[in-house]
Amino acid sequence: MSRTWLGLPRRVAEPSPLVPPRPFPEAARQALRDTQLRRNLAKATTTIRNKRAAVVAELPDWEELRVAGEQVKDRVLRHLDDYLEQLEASVTAAGGHVHWARDAAEAVDVIAGIVQGTGATEVVKVKSLATDEVGLNEGLAERGIAAWETDLAELIVQLGEDAPSHILVPAIHRNRAEIREIFLREMPDVDPGLTDSPAALAEAARRHLRRKFLSAQVAVSGANFAVAETGTLVVVESEGNGRMCLTLPRTLISLVGIEKLVPTWQDLEVFLQLLPRSSTGERMNPYTSAWTGLTPGDGPQDVHVVMLDNGRTRVLADPVGRQALRCIRCSACLNVCPVYERTGGHAYGSVYPGPIGAILTPQLVGVENAPSLPYASSPVRRVLRGVPGSHRHPGRAGPPAGEGRRREAGARGADRGVGGDAGDGVGVR
Amino acid sequence: MFAGFDAVVAPSASCVGTVRHLHRRLTGREPPPTHELSEFLVDVLGVVDVGAYFPHRVTYHPTCHSLRALHLGDRPLRLLSAVRGLELVELPAATSCCGFGGTFAVKNADTSTAMLADKVRAVLTTGAEVCTAADNSCLVHIGGALSRLRTGVRPVHLAEILASTEAAPAAALADRRAGRAADGLDDLDGNPGAPVVAR
Numbered sequence: 001m002s003r004t005w006l007g008l009p010r011r012v013a014e015p016s017p018l019v020p021p022r023p024f025p026e027a028a029r030q031a032l033r034d035t036q037l038r039r040n041l042a043k044a045t046t047t048i049r050n051k052r053a054a055v056v057a058e059l060p061d062w063e064e065l066r067v068a069g070e071q072v073k074d075r076v077l078r079h080l081d082d083y084l085e086q087l088e089a090s091v092t093a094a095g096g097h098v099h100w101a102r103d104a105a106e107a108v109d110v111i112a113g114i115v116q117g118t119g120a121t122e123v124v125k126v127k128s129l130a131t132d133e134v135g136l137n138e139g140l141a142e143r144g145i146a147a148w149e150t151d152l153a154e155l156i157v158q159l160g161e162d163a164p165s166h167i168l169v170p171a172i173h174r175n176r177a178e179i180r181e182i183f184l185r186e187m188p189d190v191d192p193g194l195t196d197s198p199a200a201l202a203e204a205a206r207r208h209l210r211r212k213f214l215s216a217q218v219a220v221s222g223a224n225f226a227v228a229e230t231g232t233l234v235v236v237e238s239e240g241n242g243r244m245c246l247t248l249p250r251t252l253i254s255l256v257g258i259e260k261l262v263p264t265w266q267d268l269e270v271f272l273q274l275l276p277r278s279s280t281g282e283r284m285n286p287y288t289s290a291w292t293g294l295t296p297g298d299g300p301q302d303v304h305v306v307m308l309d310n311g312r313t314r315v316l317a318d319p320v321g322r323q324a325l326r327c328i329r330c331s332a333c334l335n336v337c338p339v340y341e342r343t344g345g346h347a348y349g350s351v352y353p354g355p356i357g358a359i360l361t362p363q364l365v366g367v368e369n370a371p372s373l374p375y376a377s378s379p380v381r382r383v384l385r386g387v388p389g390s391h392r393h394p395g396r397a398g399p400p401a402g403e404g405r406r407r408e409a410g411a412r413g414a415d416r417g418v419g420g421d422a423g424d425g426v427g428v429r
Numbered sequence: 430m431f432a433g434f435d436a437v438v439a440p441s442a443s444c445v446g447t448v449r450h451l452h453r454r455l456t457g458r459e460p461p462p463t464h465e466l467s468e469f470l471v472d473v474l475g476v477v478d479v480g481a482y483f484p485h486r487v488t489y490h491p492t493c494h495s496l497r498a499l500h501l502g503d504r505p506l507r508l509l510s511a512v513r514g515l516e517l518v519e520l521p522a523a524t525s526c527c528g529f530g531g532t533f534a535v536k537n538a539d540t541s542t543a544m545l546a547d548k549v550r551a552v553l554t555t556g557a558e559v560c561t562a563a564d565n566s567c568l569v570h571i572g573g574a575l576s577r578l579r580t581g582v583r584p585v586h587l588a589e590i591l592a593s594t595e596a597a598p599a600a601a602l603a604d605r606r607a608g609r610a611a612d613g614l615d616d617l618d619g620n621p622g623a624p625v626v627a628r
Contacts, residue, residue, distance in 0.1 A: 028540045032540065032543050338525055338528070342540055342547075343540055375533070375537065
């Protein structure tokens with residue numbers, strides 16, 4: 001008779017921004033006690049879910065768009081080596097510099113080296129998961145360089161010495177009173193009579209950030225997309241802080257995962273329709289910035305692109321698991337996941353929370369280093385039907401029986417995927 | 430396993446999903462046509478009114494496998510609507526998972542319980558005295574909370590309701606009239622509505 005083991009294995013590596021410090025069930029137990037978190041999560045995920053359903057329903061060709069997105073990403077992954085070299089050539093031809101980082105430490109070294117070369121001691125940052133993934137802010141701080149987050153929610157998280165809990169809305173776990181308290185404590189010149197009205201809090205953040213924008217010599221960003229054909233990087237955002245960072249400082253450094261490529265501008269069109277609708281539930285996001293190398297006399301005159309591997313080629317090597325590299329970080333999967341909706345992002349203990357984190361994190365760091373994440377899923381098949389980059393899901397393709405623990409665990413986390421009936425408002429396959 | 434049979438019928442969306450989607454991968458052979466009970470009644474037999482009598486206020490929880498593995502749609506609701514005496518009330522946030530999910534409920538018991546709490550809250554707002562579903566596993570999970578909270582709401586499988594008649598009422602309710610502990614209140618470690626587990 002076979003025996004079923006109901007425990008969870010323990011990780012072997014040291015915790016990092018990607019490697020969870022403790023098992024999911026343990027972290028979840030703590031998160032579930034946070035009544036503010038529970039209320040905020042239920043409200044925010046429901047709101048975004050409904051907004052998304054409404055704007056997705058407007059498009060008669062949504063399904064075709066999703067399939068197109070999947071196919072573009074698959075093409076990129078099949079010929080990644082070619083596209084990466086093409087991007088390097090086109091960025092270089094446009095006056096930019098391309099660097100390659102195998103892992104987090106190399107990425108931090110390269111970026112710190114560029115900043116030190118400018119003589120600057122501070123940088124302004126555009127919200128970027130890739131920089132969180134490599135622990136850039138901490139790495140720069142160790143070298144005497146201050147990194148200022150300029151996205152409002154990221155600023156709240158940074159000033160609160162906290163970690164993001166949602167890919168799109170990183171401070172979802174905070175309430176207004178807490179934000180006011182953080183601002184009063186951490187902003188040097190803030191009005192001591194600051195109230196917790198959203199307008200007052202936004203104004204305080206605006207004044208605080210404006211000084212940083214006007215003084216910073218260096219900006220660090222990620223990128224939502226990198227167009228191989230032209231060497232263009234694209235950042236999609238809502239607040240306009242990104243636009244400030246991407247245009248005001250003299251030096252611009254962008255850390256980009258190697259899977260962020262799209263071959264051409266025509267391919268980009270697909271994703272600029274998919275991403276805002278899936279992410280914020282908007283037809284179009286307020287700010288889409290695109291830059292190609294440098295433009296003499298206009299904007300940054302010293303432009304660097306750092307291409308990051310950090311486990312992605314390991315994911316690519318797995319014929320089933322590589323589908324996770326289609327992800328465009330829209331965070332729709334978080335908003336439909338019943339597990340995320342209760343625990344929030346901190347319980348996942350990694351930069352990538354929710355269903356995508358449950359399948360991507362173990363692949364990036366090795367399942368042995370995030371062993372409880374693939375189980376952070378009730379098999380409700382609700383998530384990935386609504387997700388642009390993942391038309392089918394590793395769990396559906398499934399590992400043939402008996403093919404190794406790592407693969408199996410990866411697919412197990414995915415199994416919650418693919419679901420979503422019309423009643424969920426997460427799209428229809 | 431099903432060699433020699435023309436079809437398989439099961440009162441469990443989860444079990445049917447397993448046979449339908451995994452049988453070939455596990456055994457290399459196609460299973461016979463496999464039907465969940467409401468599919469069998471509505472699609473194969475063409476019956477909606479099965480002649481049942483169940484004079485109770487009932488809410489229906491569409492389980493994850495009913496919804497997303499089998500796409501049962503409104504078949505169970507059509508069957509329930511045709512039951513004489515039955516008052517069907519809509520369950521709020523019905524498509525949310527109850528938190529069972531097989532070993533998920535054991536490996537992630539706290540998160541599972543948080544999901545269950547939301548499901549039970551929804552069931553209670555309906556004022557129903559019976560919560561029904563097409564999966565006994567989910568009903569065991571939901572029923573565990575319903576009995577421990579002394580809600581007075583009982584889990585009853587769809588098949589039991591459809592089999593209930595005036596002459597032979599559903600077993601769980603007949604038990605109550607006979608004074609037996611069908612609601613599990615006298616047996617806190619037991620699971621009301623639990624299926625008999627084959628050993």
